[in-house]
Amino acid sequence: MLCLNSHWRVRAAVFLATLLALGGAARAERAERARPVVIDVCGKPVTYTAVPQRAVTHDSNITEMFLFLGLGPKLVGYSGIAGDKELSPAYRAALAGVPDLSRKSMNLESMLGVRADFVFAGWNYGFRAGGVTPELLARYAIDSYVLRESCIHVQKRERVSLVDGVADMRNLARIFDVEERNADRLGAIETRVHALAERMRGLEKRPRVFVFDSGQRLPVTVGRFGMPHAMIEAAGGENIFSDIESNWPTGNWEDVIARNPEWIIIVDYGQPDAQGKIDFLLGKRELSQVSAIRNRRFFVMRYAQATPGPGNVDMAEALARKLHPERFVGAQK
Structure with a gap:
């Protein structure tokens, strides 16, 4: 009888502890959800x-x-x-x-x-x-x-930054209460952004870059408030349409010719695909003397890499290696 009573007392204690734990969790969740x-x-x-x-x-x-x-x-x-x-x-x-x-x-x-x-x-x-x-x-x-x-x-806005996407993700982490679990991952991206800035410090020349998103009659490109503009700057380049105060504006072919980009970024989505867009540019006779066309200097980004997202720093680093290979001599890829 003593053993049986002891058994039930143990079960009751466990049951009570479980209820208290569940109640505490529920209270914590209610408190968290009530916190604006x-x-x-x-x-x-x-x-x-x-x-x-x-x-x-x-x-x-x-x-x-x-x-x-x-x-x-x-x-x-x-x-x-x-x-x-x-x-x-x-x-x-x-x-x-x-x-x-x-x-x-x-x-x-x-x-x-x-x-x-x-x-x-x-x-x-x-x-x-x-x-x-x-x-x-x-x-x-x-x-x-x-x-x-x-x-x-x-x-x-005054400018777009390579860490704008990180700021978005930090805000989302706050909204969804997952800041702590993502702190190291987001911090690592910011560390890479700062390291790239240090590697590009003191550049004497910044290659001119044209972003070709889409369009044949007129090119859809990137202005000073589009994420590729921030990536180009971070990679040590100069966006030829930085004077357009928008993120994804329509440019014109006359300015592309006059500003003579040394590199062309292709945004890979839609039809034609990246190679189709390259072929279109190569076949456009009025662009034949543009430096990037003559030297076949193209850099391809997927749509999700060219728009704000977790892959932006990867693309900025890869672009920097193309624009300034001398800054990466001996560096690991």
Whole structure:
């Protein structure tokens, strides 16, 4: 009888301890979710009162940011990733089984259908006037976050930085309460950015670079507020369209000829593919005397690498090796 009573006392104690632990966890979760997080979003303070549980992302680079932070389990849908904007192989498995809500534009009905409580997108990266906007989502009690690079469409900025994508990911980590688990990974990216800046310090010559995104009659390129501009600067180059105060503007072929780029960055997505774009440029007779064309100096980036995302520093380092190989003599790749 004594043994039996002792057995039940032990079981009761374990049960009580479990209840207390669960209650403590529940209280901690309620306290955490009750703690508001205030983030600057395109120059305005936005308050997030709860950790989102059902998120939707738009575009491949934005989805890669989200998955880089280990937030795949919170993803209930994505959009804007057509076959020509494929993810890096490192992220494809994490996206398997997640509903593709729309191949092109954002779709409010589909987001409501998966009961989204958070949307990560950007201006011209899903959000657009007259379509889905953060204000529209708020009417349905859906929180949102806007990609920093895209804020140039709604606020003035002085420059774009190679660590803008890191700032986005730090903000997301705060919103989703995963700062601690991502601190080392994000810090490592910033360390590499600073190391590249030191390696490029004191350059006497910066090669001229033209970014060719798409277009035949007129070229879509990168202005001073697009992420490739920041990558070109960090790599020791000069963006020939840095005088255009936008992120992804339309340029003209006359200026390409006059400014005579020494390198051309090809953004690999859409049709034609990267080689098709190179062939188009090589076959354009008026460009035949452009330095980059004569010397066949092309550098290819996938769409998700050319737009803000976790792979930006990889591309900046690789571009720097092309523009300034003398600065990497003896350095490990």
